[in-house]
Amino acid sequence: MGKLEINKKQKKDALLESAFSLFTSKGIQKTSISDIVEKSGVAKGTFYLYFKDKYDIRNMLISHKASRLFHNADQALMDENIDNITERIIFLADHIINQLCENKVLLSFISKNLSWGIFKSALITPSDDSDINFYNIYQKLIYNAECQFKDPEIMVFMLIELISSTCYSSILYDEPVPIDKLKPYLFDSIRDIINRHKTEDNIIND
Amino acid sequence: MGKLEINKKQKKDALLESAFSLFTSKGIQKTSISDIVEKSGVAKGTFYLYFKDKYDIRNMLISHKASRLFHNADQALMDENIDNITERIIFLADHIINQLCENKVLLSFISKNLSWGIFKSALITPSDDSDINFYNIYQKLIYNAECQFKDPEIMVFMLIELISSTCYSSILYDEPVPIDKLKPYLFDSIRDIINRHKTEDNIIND
Amino acid sequence: MGKLEINKKQKKDALLESAFSLFTSKGIQKTSISDIVEKSGVAKGTFYLYFKDKYDIRNMLISHKASRLFHNADQALMDENIDNITERIIFLADHIINQLCENKVLLSFISKNLSWGIFKSALITPSDDSDINFYNIYQKLIYNAECQFKDPEIMVFMLIELISSTCYSSILYDEPVPIDKLKPYLFDSIRDIINRHKTEDNIIND
Amino acid sequence: MGKLEINKKQKKDALLESAFSLFTSKGIQKTSISDIVEKSGVAKGTFYLYFKDKYDIRNMLISHKASRLFHNADQALMDENIDNITERIIFLADHIINQLCENKVLLSFISKNLSWGIFKSALITPSDDSDINFYNIYQKLIYNAECQFKDPEIMVFMLIELISSTCYSSILYDEPVPIDKLKPYLFDSIRDIINRHKTEDNIIND
DNA sequence: TATGAATGAGGGTTCATTCAT
DNA sequence: CATGAATGAACCCTCATTCAT
Numbered sequence: 001m002g003k004l005e006i007n008k009k010q011k012k013d014a015l016l017e018s019a020f021s022l023f024t025s026k027g028i029q030k031t032s033i034s035d036i037v038e039k040s041g042v043a044k045g046t047f048y049l050y051f052k053d054k055y056d057i058r059n060m061l062i063s064h065k066a067s068r069l070f071h072n073a074d075q076a077l078m079d080e081n082i083d084n085i086t087e088r089i090i091f092l093a094d095h096i097i098n099q100l101c102e103n104k105v106l107l108s109f110i111s112k113n114l115s116w117g118i119f120k121s122a123l124i125t126p127s128d129d130s131d132i133n134f135y136n137i138y139q140k141l142i143y144n145a146e147c148q149f150k151d152p153e154i155m156v157f158m159l160i161e162l163i164s165s166t167c168y169s170s171i172l173y174d175e176p177v178p179i180d181k182l183k184p185y186l187f188d189s190i191r192d193i194i195n196r197h198k199t200e201d202n203i204i205n206d
Numbered sequence: 207m208g209k210l211e212i213n214k215k216q217k218k219d220a221l222l223e224s225a226f227s228l229f230t231s232k233g234i235q236k237t238s239i240s241d242i243v244e245k246s247g248v249a250k251g252t253f254y255l256y257f258k259d260k261y262d263i264r265n266m267l268i269s270h271k272a273s274r275l276f277h278n279a280d281q282a283l284m285d286e287n288i289d290n291i292t293e294r295i296i297f298l299a300d301h302i303i304n305q306l307c308e309n310k311v312l313l314s315f316i317s318k319n320l321s322w323g324i325f326k327s328a329l330i331t332p333s334d335d336s337d338i339n340f341y342n343i344y345q346k347l348i349y350n351a352e353c354q355f356k357d358p359e360i361m362v363f364m365l366i367e368l369i370s371s372t373c374y375s376s377i378l379y380d381e382p383v384p385i386d387k388l389k390p391y392l393f394d395s396i397r398d399i400i401n402r403h404k405t406e407d408n409i410i411n412d
Numbered sequence: 413m414g415k416l417e418i419n420k421k422q423k424k425d426a427l428l429e430s431a432f433s434l435f436t437s438k439g440i441q442k443t444s445i446s447d448i449v450e451k452s453g454v455a456k457g458t459f460y461l462y463f464k465d466k467y468d469i470r471n472m473l474i475s476h477k478a479s480r481l482f483h484n485a486d487q488a489l490m491d492e493n494i495d496n497i498t499e500r501i502i503f504l505a506d507h508i509i510n511q512l513c514e515n516k517v518l519l520s521f522i523s524k525n526l527s528w529g530i531f532k533s534a535l536i537t538p539s540d541d542s543d544i545n546f547y548n549i550y551q552k553l554i555y556n557a558e559c560q561f562k563d564p565e566i567m568v569f570m571l572i573e574l575i576s577s578t579c580y581s582s583i584l585y586d587e588p589v590p591i592d593k594l595k596p597y598l599f600d601s602i603r604d605i606i607n608r609h610k611t612e613d614n615i616i617n618d
Numbered sequence: 619m620g621k622l623e624i625n626k627k628q629k630k631d632a633l634l635e636s637a638f639s640l641f642t643s644k645g646i647q648k649t650s651i652s653d654i655v656e657k658s659g660v661a662k663g664t665f666y667l668y669f670k671d672k673y674d675i676r677n678m679l680i681s682h683k684a685s686r687l688f689h690n691a692d693q694a695l696m697d698e699n700i701d702n703i704t705e706r707i708i709f710l711a712d713h714i715i716n717q718l719c720e721n722k723v724l725l726s727f728i729s730k731n732l733s734w735g736i737f738k739s740a741l742i743t744p745s746d747d748s749d750i751n752f753y754n755i756y757q758k759l760i761y762n763a764e765c766q767f768k769d770p771e772i773m774v775f776m777l778i779e780l781i782s783s784t785c786y787s788s789i790l791y792d793e794p795v796p797i798d799k800l801k802p803y804l805f806d807s808i809r810d811i812i813n814r815h816k817t818e819d820n821i822i823n824d
Numbered sequence: 825t826a827t828g829a830a831t832g833a834g835g836g837t838t839c840a841t842t843c844a845t
Numbered sequence: 846c847a848t849g850a851a852t853g854a855a856c857c858c859t860c861a862t863t864c865a866t
Contacts (some may be wrong), residue, residue, distance in 0.1 A: 008829075029235065032856065043831045048858070154391055157382045161371040162395075166364060176363045185360055185402065189368075192398035196391065206855070214846085238839060249848040254841075416845070420850075441647065444835065455852045460837070566803055569794045570784055574807075577779040588775045597772055597814065601780075604810035608803065626825085649858060661827040666862075 012050045014040040019057045020065075024105035028058060061109050067134065069096050069106075074137045085145040086194045090187055092141075093163055101171055101179060111168045148199045155197040159190060218256045220246040226271070230311035266336060268316050273340065275302050275312075280343045291351040292400050296393055298347075299369055307377055307385060317374045351395045356376045361403040365396060423463045426452040431469045432477075436517035440470060474522050477534055479546065481508050481518075486549045497557040498606045502599055504553075513583055513591060523580045560611045567609040571602060630668045632658040637675045638683070642723035646676060686753065687714050688726075692755045695766050703763040704812050708805055709782055710759075719789055719797060729786045766817045773815040777808060 022031040034055060037044050051057040069166035073095035082088050100107040142152050149155060166186060170179045224245035228237040241261060244252050257263045279301035288294050306313040348358050355361060372392060376385045430451035436444040445466060449456050463469040485507035494500050510612045512519040554564050561567060578598060636657035640649040651672060655662050669675045693711035700706050718725040760770050767773060784804060810815045 002866095004829080011830090034856080035856085044833095044857090045831055045859080046829080049829070053857080151383075151391070153382045154388065157375070158368070158372055158391065158395060161375070162364070162368045165367040165371040169363070169367070176359045177357075182360065185357070185364065188402050189364060189395070189399055192402070193395055196394050196398070217847090239841090240839065243849095250840090250850095251842080251848055252846085255846075259840080414845095416850080423851085426765065445837090446835080456836095456854095457838080457852055458850080461850070465836080467736055519720070563795075563803070565794045566800065569787070570780070570803065570807060573783040573787070574776070574780045577783040578776055581775070581779070588771045589769075594772065597769070600814050601776060601807065601811055603812070608806050629826090652860065655828095662829090662861090663827055663863080664825085667825075671861080721852090 011040075011042055011046060014042065015047060016057065016061060016064075019054075020061050020109070023058065023061070024109050028054065065106055066110050069099055069110075070134050070137055072099060074140075083146065085141065085147065086191055088141060089159070089194060090190060092137075093159070093187075093190060094183075095181070097163070097167055097171070097179065100167060104172060107130060107168065107171055111164065111172075149197045150199055151197060155193060158193050162186070162189060162193070212353060217248055217252060219245070221253060222263065222267060222270075225260075226267050226315070229264065229267070230315050234260065236293060256410055269337065271312060272316050273352065275305055275316075276340050279307060280346075283320060289352065290398055291353065292346065292349060294394060295365070295400060298343075299365070299393075300389075303369070303373055303377070303389070310378060313377055314372065317370070317378075355403045356405055357403060363400060364399050368392070368395060368399070423452075423454055423458060427456065427459060427462060428469065428473060428476075431466075432473050432521070433475070435470065436521050440466065441554070443525070477518060478522050481511055481522075482546050482549055484511060486552075495558065497553065497559065498603055500553065501606060502602060503601070504549075505571070506595075506601060509575070509579055509583070509591065509595070512579060519580065519583055523576065523584075561609045562611055563609060567605060570605050574598070574601060575601060628695065629658070629660055629664060632660065632680075633665060633668060633793065634675065634679060637672075638727070641676065641679070642727050646672065683724060684728050687717055687728075688752050688755055690717060691769050692758075701764065703759065703765060704809055707777070707812060708808060709795070710755075711805070711808060712801075715781070715785055715789070715801070718785060722790060725786065725789055729782070729790075767815045768817055769815060773811060773814070778813050780804070780807060 019031070019036045022035050022039060026035075031054070033047055034044065036054075036057075037047050051060070071093075073092045076095050077088060077091055080091060082091055120180060138156065142149065142156075163186065166182060167179065169175045170177065170182045221242060222324075225237070225242045228241050228245060232241075238262070239253055240250065242260075242263075243253050257266075279298045282301050283294060283297055287295060288297055344362065346354065369392065372388060373385065375381045376383065376388045427448060431443070431448045434447050434451060436610050438447075443466070445459055446456065448466075449459050457493075463472070482504075485504045489500060489503055492503060494503055528535065554561065554568075575598065578594060579591065581587045582589065582594045633654060637649070637654045640653050640657060644653075650674070652662065654672075654675075655665050669678075685748055688710075691710045694705060695709055695712050697707060744804055756774065760767065760774075781804065784800060785797065787793045788795065788800045
C-alpha cells in the first residue's frame with residue numbers, strides 16, 4: 001500500500017472514529033459535520049470525499065460495528081463444543097449481550113437500529129474490510145442444525161426483535177430489571193420460540 | 207368553561223392536531239415549528255404559550271395517542287366474556303395490533319417509542335382529558351387474574367417489547383412476513399411467555 | 413400606514429437599494445446575499461422574508477427601474493406637441509437614451525436584459541408602487557397613431573432590440589463610436605423600420 | 619508533431635469540447651471545473667495547465683465557434699455569384715441565421731455575446747488552428763464592394779447588433795414571431811441600413 | 825507533464841426563539 | 846393573551862485552487 005493510500009485510509013478512519021465518538025456521546029441529530037471534521041483534524045471538504053452525508057457515515061458505522069458483534073460471537077462459538085442448535089443460539093445471544101454490556105455506547109448506537117430492517121440492508125452486504133456477514137453465520141447455524149425448522153426466517157426475526165428490544169432497556173437503564181435478572185426469562189423465551197418452530201418429529205423437551 | 211378558555215383549548219388542540227399530521231407525514235426532524243403554526247393558523251409566538259418546544263408537543267401526542275389505543279382495547283374487552291387471563295391478554299394485543307393495522311401512520315409515529323421507557327413517563331401520568339392510563343388497565347388485569355404471577359412486571363415488559371418491535375416491521379413493511387402470517391407465531395410466543403411466569407401450582411396447559 | 417408597515421417598507425427598500433448598488437458595482441454573480449444584508453444593515457434571515465433569492469430581487473429591480481425609464485419618457489412626451497407617430501417614437505427613444513447616458517450603471521444593469529423577453533414578463537406586470545407599465549404606453553402610441561401599421565408587434569420588437577443593443581456598446585464603451593455620433597444613423601434606421609411597417613396608403617416620406 | 623505534442627493537443631481539445639457541451643447543456647454558471655475535467659477524463663490539475671479559469675476557456679470557445687460561423691458563410695458565398703454588395707451581406711446574414719437555426723445550443727451560447735465587444739477581442743485575434751477571422755471577411759466585403767460607404771464600421775455594427783439580438787429571441791423562443799416570419803422584415807431593415815450608408819452618388823433603389 | 829487528494833472560505837438557506845406591538 | 850417581523854447562529858455543501866507525488 002502506497003504512502004498516499006495509507007494517508008487516505010487514516011483520514012477515513014479518523015472520520016469514522018470521530019463520528020462514532022460524537023454520535024454516541026451527543027447523538028446523531030446533534031452532531032454536525034463541522035463537529036466531525038473538527039474532531040478528525042481534517043478540512044470540511046475532506047468529509048465529502050469519503051461520505052455522502054451524515055447518514056452515509058452512520059450506516060457504514062452500524063454495518064461495521066454490528067458485523068463485528070456477530071463475528072466475535074461466532075468465533076467464540078467455534079471454540080465451544082455445543083451440539084444442540086438451541087443452546088448454540090443461546091450461546092450466541094449471550095455472547096452478544098455480554099459484548100453490549102461491556103460497551104454500552106455501542107448498544108445505544110446500534111440498539112434500536114439492530115432490528116430486522118438493518119439485517120437486510122447492512123449486514124448482508126459485507127463491510128469493506130472483512131468477509132464476515134450475518135448471513136454466513138445464519139446459514140451455518142440453520143443448515144447445519146440437527147433438526148429442521150418451519151419458517152426459520154420468522155423464528156430468527158422474532159428472536160432478534162425480542163432480544164434487541166428487551167436488552168436495550170435492561171442493559172442501559174436497568175429497566176424493568178438489570179440484565180442479569182432478565183436473562184433467565186429471556187433465555188426461556190428464546191427456547192420457547194425455537195421449540196415452536198421445530199418440525200413436529202423433532203420436538204425436544206427441555 | 208368561559209369563552210376565553212374554549213378559545214385557548216381550540217388553539218392548543220389545533221396545534222396538537224397539526225403537529226400530529228405533520229409528524230406522521232414528514233417526520234419529526236423535518237417538521238419545523240413554522241410548519242406547525244402555519245397549519246394551525248396561529249401565530250408563531252402562540253406556540254410557545256402552550257409548549258416548550260417540538261419535543262414537548264411530541265411527548266404529549268405519544269402519551270395521548272398511546273393511551274387511546276389501550277383504552278379502546280380495554281373497552282372492547284369489557285364487552286367480551288373471557289375468563290382466562292392469557293386469552294384476555296391475547297385479546298388486548300390483537301385489538302391493539304388491529305388498530306395499528308388500520309392506522310399505519312400512528313404506528314410509525316409511536317412505534318419504536320411504544321416501549322418500556324415510554325410507559326413509565328407517558329402512560330402512567332394521566333393525560334389531560336381523561337383518567338384512563340395504562341396502569342389502571344394493567345392492575346385490573348393482573349390483580350383480577352385467576353392465577354398468580356412471578357415477576358409480572360418482567361412479563362409485561364417482555365410482552366410489550368416483543369409485540370411492538372415485531373409488529374412494526376411486519377405491519378409497515380410486511381417484513382419478514384405480513385402481520386396475518388406472523389400472528390399465530392406471535393400469539394404462541396405470548397402464551398409461552400405468560401406460562402413461564404405463572405407460579406407453579408397454576409400451570410395451565412393450552 | 414402603521415408604524416410597523418413603515419418599518420417593513422423601509423427594510424424592503426433598503427434591501428432593494430443595497431442590492432441595486434451592489435449589482436451595478438460588482439455584478440450580480442459576485443454579489444452574495446451576505447453582501448446585500450450587510451449593506452442594508454439587516455439580518456440575513458430578513459432577506460428571505462421579502463425575497464425568494466438573489467434572482468427574485470434582481471427581477472423586481474429590473475421591472476421597477478425599466479418601467480421608470482418608460483414612464484419618465486412618456487411624461488416628457490406629454491409636454492411636447494408632436495403629432496407625427498414616427499417623431500413621437502424617436503422622441504421616446506431619445507429621451508430614454510439620454511436617461512441611460514446620465515445613468516450608466518442603470519444601463520449596464522438592465523442593458524442586455526432590456527430585450528423582448530423582459531417586456532412580456534416584467535413590464536406588463538405593473539410594479540408594486542405604480543400603475544405604469546409599458547403596455548399602456550405602447551397601446552396609447554399605436555392606437556392613437558394617425559396611421560395604421562402591419563405587424564406592429566414585430567416593429568416594436570425590432571426597434572427595441574436595435575436601440576438597446578447598439579446603445580449598450582456605444583454609451584458604455586464609445587464603441588464603435590460615441591452615442592452622439594451614432595444617434596443620427598440610429599434615428600434614420602428607426603424611421604426606416606417604422607416606414608416599412610406602415611400600410612401602403614399611409615406612406616409618408618420624411 | 620511529436621507524440622507528446624499530440625497528447626497535449628488531445629487533452630486540450632477534450633477539455634474544450636467537454637466545456638462546450640456542459641456550457642450549452644447546463645449553463646456556464648452551473649458548470650464547475652470539476653464537471654469539465656470529469657467529462658474530459660483528465661485530472662483536475664491538468665485544467666490549469668491549459669486555461670486560467672472557467673472564463674478563459676469560455677472566451678476561447680466563443681472565438682472559435684463564432685469564427686466558424688462566419689467562415690462557413692463566407693465559403694458558401696464564394697460558390698454563389700452575387701455582384702451586389704447588399705445582397706452579398708444578406709446572403710451572409712441568411713447563411714449564419716440558418717446555421718444558428720440548425721444549432722440552437724450554439725446560438726444560446728454565443729448569442730448575447732455575439733455583439734460588438736466580442737468582435738474586437740475574439741474575432742480579430744485569429745484562433746489557434748486557422749487563419750480565418752472576421753476582419754478578413756469584412757475587408758474583402760467592403761473594399762471589393764461596387765460602391766463606397768460612409769462610416770462602414772457603424773454600418774456593420776448596427777447590422778450585427780440588429781441581427782444578433784432579434785434572432786436570439788426569434789429563433790430560440792419564436793418571440794415575437796418565428797424566424798421565418800421575421801426574416802422579410804429583418805432583411806428589409808438590413809437593406810435600409812446599408813442604403814443609408816451608401817455615399818450619395820451610389821444610391822440604388824431596391 | 826500529469827495527477828487528484830486536500831483544502832477551507834464562502835455560498836445559500838433554515839429555523840427556534842424573542843419581543844415590541 | 847396573541848401576534849409575526851426580526852433575528853443571527855448554525856446548518857450543509859460546493860468548488861476553485863494548490864501542491865506533494
